[in-house]
Amino acid sequence: MLGQAVSFDDLPYFYTDQYDLGMEYVGHAPPGAFDRVVVRGDLAKREFIAFWTAGGRVLAGMNVNVWDVVPSIRRLVAAAGPVDVDRLADPDVPLDELQPPAAAPGTQTG
Numbered sequence: 001m002l003g004q005a006v007s008f009d010d011l012p013y014f015y016t017d018q019y020d021l022g023m024e025y026v027g028h029a030p031p032g033a034f035d036r037v038v039v040r041g042d043l044a045k046r047e048f049i050a051f052w053t054a055g056g057r058v059l060a061g062m063n064v065n066v067w068d069v070v071p072s073i074r075r076l077v078a079a080a081g082p083v084d085v086d087r088l089a090d091p092d093v094p095l096d097e098l099q100p101p102a103a104a105p106g107t108q109t110g
Contacts, residue, residue: 011077013070021046024070027060027077034059040091041066049073056082072096 015024029052041048041064049069052060057080061073072095076083079099087093 011074013074021065022067023062023064025060025062026070026074027052027058029054029060036085038085038089040089051076051088053083053085053088056085058083058088069095075099 011026012028013024013026015022017023034052034054036053038051038053039048040051045065047065049061049063049066051058051073058073058076060077063069063073076095076098083098088098
């Protein structure tokens with residue numbers, strides 16, 4: 001942009017409030033691109049986070065009536081590395097403890 005060699009790498013994001021239901025979604029998981037939806041929290045209470053995963057990688061996440069977690073979800077999606085999906089589903093495990101290990105310099109993930 002403006003003649004500079006930079007790339008736009010921000011993740012897709014949207015939010016909506018529908019009466020007593022607030023949702024925020026970050027990432028992108030088109031139909032057929034994910035193999036599992038991992039849910040942590042309480043669906044019946046409508047307080048949960050859903051993660052769309054492929055091969056253990058988090059493609060997208062949506063928090064429903066759970067607040068202040070978008071930065072952590074964004075980091076999981078952007079890391080593009082494998083996470084332990086059992087721990088991802090466990091609400092007692094802080095999201096920031098689930099970050100995939102950093103790739104060694106000069107290596108690629110995914």
